[in-house]
Amino acid sequence: xxxxxxxxxxxxxxxxxxxxxxxxxxxxxxxxxxxxxxxxxxxxxxxxxxxxxxxxxxxxxxxxxxxxxxxxxxxxxxxxxxxxxxxxxxxxxxxxxxxxxxxxxxxxxxxxxxxxxxxxxxxxxxxxxxxxxxxxxxxxxxxxxxxxxxxxxxxxxxxxxxxxxxxxxxxxxxxxxxxxxxxxxxxxxxxxxxxxxxxxxxxxxxxxxxxxxxxxxxxxxxxxxxxxxxxxxxxxxxxxxxxxxxxxxxxxxxxxx
Amino acid sequence: xxxxxxxxxxxxxxxxxxxxxxxxxxxxxxxxxxxxxxxxxxxxxxxxxxxxxxxxxxxxxxxxxxxxxxxxxxxxxxxxxxxxxxxxxxxxxxxxxxxxxxxxxxxxxxxxxxxxxxxxxxxxxxxxxxxxxxxxxxxxxxxxxxxxxxxxxxxxxxxxxxxxxxxxxxxxxxxxxxxxxxxxxxxxxxxxxxxxxxxxxxxxxxxxxxxxxxxxxxxxxxxxxxxxxxxxxxxxxxxxxxxxxxxxxxxxxxxxxxxxxxxxxxxxxxxxxxxxxxxxxxxxxxxxxxxxxxxxxxxxxxxxxxxxxxxxxxxxxxxxxxxxxxxxxxxxxxxxxxxxxxxxxxxxxxxxxxxxxxxxxxxxxxxxxxxxxxxxxxxxxxxxxxxxxxxxxxxxxxxxxxxxxxxxxxxxxxxxxxxxxxxxxxxxxxxxxxxxxxxxxxxxxxxxxxxxxxxxxxxxxxxxxxxxxxxxxxxxxxxxxxxxxxxxxxxxxxxxxxxxxxxxxxxxxxxxxxxxxxxxxxxxxxxxxxxxxxxxxxxxxxxxxxxxxxxxxxxxxxxxxxxxxxxxxxxxxxxxxxxxxxxxxxxxxxxxxxxxxxxxxxxxxxxxxxxxxxxxxx
Numbered sequence: 001x002x003x004x005x006x007x008x009x010x011x012x013x014x015x016x017x018x019x020x021x022x023x024x025x026x027x028x029x030x031x032x033x034x035x036x037x038x039x040x041x042x043x044x045x046x047x048x049x050x051x052x053x054x055x056x057x058x059x060x061x062x063x064x065x066x067x068x069x070x071x072x073x074x075x076x077x078x079x080x081x082x083x084x085x086x087x088x089x090x091x092x093x094x095x096x097x098x099x100x101x102x103x104x105x106x107x108x109x110x111x112x113x114x115x116x117x118x119x120x121x122x123x124x125x126x127x128x129x130x131x132x133x134x135x136x137x138x139x140x141x142x143x144x145x146x147x148x149x150x151x152x153x154x155x156x157x158x159x160x161x162x163x164x165x166x167x168x169x170x171x172x173x174x175x176x177x178x179x180x181x182x183x184x185x186x187x188x189x190x191x192x193x194x195x196x197x198x199x200x201x202x203x204x205x206x207x208x209x210x211x212x213x214x215x216x217x218x219x220x221x222x223x224x225x226x227x228x229x230x231x232x233x234x235x236x237x238x239x240x241x242x243x244x245x246x247x248x249x250x251x252x253x254x255x256x257x
Numbered sequence: 258x259x260x261x262x263x264x265x266x267x268x269x270x271x272x273x274x275x276x277x278x279x280x281x282x283x284x285x286x287x288x289x290x291x292x293x294x295x296x297x298x299x300x301x302x303x304x305x306x307x308x309x310x311x312x313x314x315x316x317x318x319x320x321x322x323x324x325x326x327x328x329x330x331x332x333x334x335x336x337x338x339x340x341x342x343x344x345x346x347x348x349x350x351x352x353x354x355x356x357x358x359x360x361x362x363x364x365x366x367x368x369x370x371x372x373x374x375x376x377x378x379x380x381x382x383x384x385x386x387x388x389x390x391x392x393x394x395x396x397x398x399x400x401x402x403x404x405x406x407x408x409x410x411x412x413x414x415x416x417x418x419x420x421x422x423x424x425x426x427x428x429x430x431x432x433x434x435x436x437x438x439x440x441x442x443x444x445x446x447x448x449x450x451x452x453x454x455x456x457x458x459x460x461x462x463x464x465x466x467x468x469x470x471x472x473x474x475x476x477x478x479x480x481x482x483x484x485x486x487x488x489x490x491x492x493x494x495x496x497x498x499x500x501x502x503x504x505x506x507x508x509x510x511x512x513x514x515x516x517x518x519x520x521x522x523x524x525x526x527x528x529x530x531x532x533x534x535x536x537x538x539x540x541x542x543x544x545x546x547x548x549x550x551x552x553x554x555x556x557x558x559x560x561x562x563x564x565x566x567x568x569x570x571x572x573x574x575x576x577x578x579x580x581x582x583x584x585x586x587x588x589x590x591x592x593x594x595x596x597x598x599x600x601x602x603x604x605x606x607x608x609x610x611x612x613x614x615x616x617x618x619x620x621x622x623x624x625x626x627x628x629x630x631x632x633x634x635x636x637x638x639x640x641x642x643x644x645x646x647x648x649x650x651x652x653x654x655x656x657x658x659x660x661x662x663x664x665x666x667x668x669x670x671x672x673x674x675x676x677x678x679x680x681x682x683x684x685x686x687x688x689x690x691x692x693x694x695x696x697x698x699x700x701x702x703x704x705x706x707x708x709x710x711x712x713x714x715x716x717x718x719x720x721x722x723x724x725x726x727x728x729x730x731x732x733x734x735x736x737x738x739x740x741x742x743x744x745x746x747x748x749x750x751x752x753x754x755x756x757x758x759x760x761x762x763x764x765x766x767x768x769x770x771x772x773x774x775x776x777x778x779x780x781x782x783x784x785x786x787x788x789x790x791x792x793x794x795x796x797x798x799x800x801x802x803x804x805x806x807x808x809x810x811x812x813x814x815x816x817x818x819x820x821x822x823x824x825x826x827x828x829x830x831x832x833x834x835x836x837x838x839x840x841x842x843x844x845x846x847x848x849x850x851x852x853x854x855x856x857x858x859x860x861x862x863x864x865x866x867x868x869x870x871x872x873x874x875x
Contacts, residue, residue: 010378010387010619012626092319106326199276202326215626223623227443 011223012215014058017082022055022063024048025081027070028158033182033238034087039065046178046237047085050104053229054083054205057220070157071135074098076209083217084206087176089137099211101218103202104230109141110180110245111195111252113172114165119195122146122254129153131161131170137201138174145197145254166190176203178238181245193245195252280327283313283320288545301641303401303609306545307634310552321553331543332550336617337514338543339610341496342535343399343428344518345525349694352422355415362419362587363426366605370579371396371434377571387624390438390615394633395576397431397611400424401641402604402648413658416597419587420604425519428611432515433459435615436508442622443507458506466499466516474524475726488728489534495521511614526696530728551613551634554620560631568632573639580606596654603647608640665781665818666693670752672700672734672743676714678758678788679721681868685785685792685846686756687725689822697722698750699729702742708735740773747778758785775873781815786860787868793844795824798837800852812850812874819870820848841867850874 017023026047029035037043042065051063068079070086076097078084087107090100111119119125126149132138134154142152153170155161162183164170175183180193205221207214224230274282287309292302313320321328352359374395378388406417440455477491496517503513525531559565580602588598616633619625625633666689671682679699686697699718703711715731722729736742747755755778757771775782797820799813813830820828823846831837833849841847843866850872851860863869 009381010383010391010625010629011623012628090322092322103326200326215628219620219623219626221623222621223442226439226622 011219012213012217014060014213014216014220016058016060017080018064020061022051022058022060022083023066023081024051024063025066025068025073025078025084026086027068027073028086029065029067031158031179032186034179035065036237039067044237046233047087049233049237050224050230051083051085053224053233054217054220057223058216070133073206074135078206078208082207082211082213086206087179087203088206089201090204090206091137094206097209098206099209099214100204100206101214101221103204104221104225105176105178105203105234106200107176107178107203108196108198108200108246109138109174110177110193110197110249111172112162112165112175112180112184112191113194114168115189115192117171117192117194119172119252120250122252125172125195125252125254128171129169131155131164131173133158133161141197142174162191176201177245177249178234182238185239193249196246196249197254198251277327280321280325284328284331284546284549287313287549288542291549292545301401301645303548303641304638306548307552307555307638310549311555311557312552313549314553314555316556316558328546328550328553332547335543335545335547335550336511336614337496337500338493338539339547340432340511340514340614341492341518342539342544343610344515345492345521345532345535347425347519347522348421349425349522351413351418352425355418355422358415358419358587358591359422360426361591362583362601363423363430365583365586366398366423366580367396367427367430369396369582370576371431373575373579374572377575381568381571384624386438386441387619389434390619390624391572391629393431393434393438394608394612394615394619395572395579395636397428397608397615398424398580398605398640399607399609399611400604401607401609402644405648406600406604406652409652409655410657411600411652411655414597414600414655415658416593416601416655417604419591419593420601423605427605428515429519431611431615432509432512435618436503436512438624439509439618439622440507442624454507458503458508461506462499462503462508462513462516465502466513466520470495470499470517470520471524474521478524478726479724485530485534485728488531489538492521492525492531492535509614509618511618523691523694524726526690526694529696530730547613551617554627554630555634556627556631559627560635562628565628565631565635568628569635569639572632572636576608576636576640577606577643594655596651599647599651600655603644603651606640606647607644608637612637664693664695665754665815666690666695666822667753668695668751669697669754669756670700670743670747670750671697671729671756671758672702672746673718673758674702674739675758675788676701676711676717678785679718680724681788681792682756682758682785683718683722683725683727683729685823685870687727688825689754689819690727692822695753697725697727697729698752699731700734700746701731702739703733703735704739705735705737708733740770740777743770743774744777747774747780752778753780755780755782756785757782771871771873781812782873783819784871784873785868786871787863789865791844791866792823792846792868794846795820795828796841796845796847797828797830798833798847798849799830800833800850812872816848816850816872819872823848840864841869843867846870848872 026035029039030037034045034047035042036045042048055063066079066081073084073086074094113119125146129150130142130148131153132142155164161173165173177196184191184193205217207217291305291309295305296302311317315322371392374392375388378391400421403421406412411417436459437455441451474491474495478488481487496514499513499517500510504510584598584602587593612633616630620630669686669690671686673679673682690697699722701711701715701718712733718731722731734742734746757774771784797816817828817830838860840863846868848870852874860869
């Protein structure tokens with residue numbers, strides 16, 4: 001079975017780009033709770049372990065990680081990887097360049113600020129200096145739902161936006177809830193997740209357009225959801241905080257709600 | 258246009274519709290428009306919902322995107338609702354009558370497609386769990402075309418009744434296979450511990466649904482259920498509770514919902530008002546939304562792929578061959594006529610609810626991919642078309658069943674002249690109706706002049722009926738002459754038994770009204786005497802065998818039948834002796850056929866705590 005990528009004809013067949021290897025594209029390693037270690041030597045994290053579960057299900061021996069700019073991933077350039085696992089939300093625009101599985105997580109856009117900054121209402125939120133990672137759905141969410149008074153500052157990646165927040169160059173950003181909670185947890189009290197937006201976004205695995213593997217990966221994601229693997233991984237790598245945060249972080253009602 | 262308006266209009270900004278309101282609008286438009294469009298094209302309306310789901314879904318106009326969670330979540334609730342309704346609607350009384358044929362046909366129509374499906378799955382190289390699940394989805398069926406047979410007056414036909422009964426077995430067995438398969442996929446641990454978990458889970462589920470739930474529901478109906486909304490919500494909460502119990506043990510919640518339906522089957526008679534409401538919300542909202550949510554998965558790109566068409570062809574062949582073999586064997590073994598066997602086949606071929614359920618569960622747990630789901634949808638479409646053709650062809654050739662004995666408890670009309678009798682009359686009527694899964698209607702007879710005075714007392718009937726666990730929807734029967742009013746109402750409501758209540762023996766009432774009602778109706782009439790009885794014991798009394806009974810039914814047999822139903826145990830009839838006309842002792846209900854109004858009038862007033870049920874046999 002090793003390397004052939006076959007599970008069951010009823011759940012789709014998986015054919016890897018490189019025999020015996022599941023190659024995964026992602027944009028930021030390390031990413032707290034999601035990708036730990038380095039791309040060459042990943043040591044864990046929710047999305048890395050999810051990739052390993054997929055590889056195990058497809059009978060593949062190992063996972064190879066490719067760091068690709070987020071901007072390129074959403075345009076369908078996965079650098080030869082079989083799949084991209086990078087907190088990707090399916091949108092109609094992205095679906096023109098990528099194929100998506102069903103969601104492995106549903107997460108609310110969450111406001112991350114420096115400790116001490118309060119965001120009790122939309123008006124306060126609009127007065128803050130906002131930053132976001134370019135090409136993410138959060139850019140549109142901030143512009144349409146929050147409508148900040150100042151110019152939105154765009155950043156290349158997650159590390160840059162977090163650094164800008166810590167340095168005070170921006171006052172708030174939006175990230176997916178589990179990531180925002182994990183970053184806040186590891187910031188040593190410097191950052192805080194203070195509000196979540198009402199509409200959850202689906203996060204899914206992406207594949208190159210026309211990939212024959214979509215059905216197999218889609219079936220595998222559903223199986224890992226149904227048997228509790230994804231929930232266990234989330235608890236192990238992001239911790240109980242994310243689950244509690246969902247009910248504890250207050251909702252920020254925006255112009256769209 | 259005034260110049261001042263131009264900049265104002267230019268400043269108007271419109272945004273494209275989005276969010277929950279827009280999604281619900283799209284959803285309800287599909288539910289409204291889809292079925293009638295298809296019906297006009299002579300295609301079953303259910304197809305309109307599936308096609309509508311596709312049209313608005315990610316593979317159609319993408320108005321509801323792939324990442325949408327609202328519609329699938331609502332669809333999940335709709336699926337639970339569908340399975341609950343499937344359980345609650347089954348006519349268990351009919352199944353009891355033809356139980357041997359039901360068991361034989363049920364086993365055949367489950368086992369053959371199950372075997373064919375499993376063999377095909379294994380031959381395709383699927384893992385055993387996926388192959389077994391394929392067998393389960395092919396073996397179940399949905400009685401989509403039963404209304405056609407019923408409308409043709411064939412609901413009491415032996416073949417139709419057998420097909421209906423077999424549905425309980427096939428769907429239950431298919432859902433048990435589904436529970437086992439999903440349990441092995443979802444629960445972690447050793448095979449032994451998984452098997453133990455499923456066995457214990459099913460045992461707990463059966464105990465909860467079939468033992469605890471009816472009792473809890475009866476208590477809740479009695480103490481909380483005086484409000485129609487509350488009664489409906491209690492029914493919904495029941496299947497959600499059973500679904501949750503199933504889920505806790507790693508069994509699919511739809512199995513719990515189906516069992517909850519079976520458990521409440523007797524408490525929710527098919528022709529009762531609560532069933533009306535369950536049916537209404539199910540067919541208006543929940544079930545259509547489930548079907549639309551399934552349509553979201555339809556991907557024509559996948560559907561026309563060779564792999565999907567190959568799978569669909571195999572599924573259709575296995576299902577039709579299995580069902581056809583079952584009806585063929587049943588015809589030879591159980592002696593059905595050719596048209597009956599064709600009608601049975603037509604009724605058991607259509608696949609919808611349980612098939613969709615098994616398919617979607619298989620998809621959700623990652624055992625099936627989209628091509629299997631699409632092939633299953635092709636199977637559903639084909640099975641409905643084939644079933645419709647078979648039923649339409651066979652219905653005119655099956656002779657109408659000979660007049661069968663009315664099920665006396667199917668529709669009981671209780672007419673009281675004194676509201677104080679309600680606490681006695683409704684519990685007795687409820688026990689008689691329960692054996693047939695029947696309904697009880699209540700009326701308070703009100704001479705025209707007393708209408709205003711009696712109307713407030715309807716609340717007493719309502720409370721007594723609810724306390725007895727029936728939704729009698731009491732009404733006033735305003736009349737100038739009681740007997741014709743009762744006869745008209747009983748005829749109009751197709752009553753199978755009329756209970757006429759009178760608190761004390763009144764010769765003129767018995768000699769005129771009761772006699773006229775009994776003479777004017779072809780169905781049995783029971784005159785209930787007494788009001789403050791708590792029945793703990795039942796006695797049946799009969800006149801000598803050579804008495805001149807004149808009614809169309811066997812009054813002695815009916816007396817014993819009613820006695821058995823009310824007592825909940827077998828009863829024997831004693832011969833009429835002079836003491837039989839005396840007041841029964843407290844706690845005793847005496848049931849007595851009466852061949853003359855003089856005999857009825859000669860009966861003593863029942864003392865406090867006792868009652869008499871007279872069956873005029875004039």
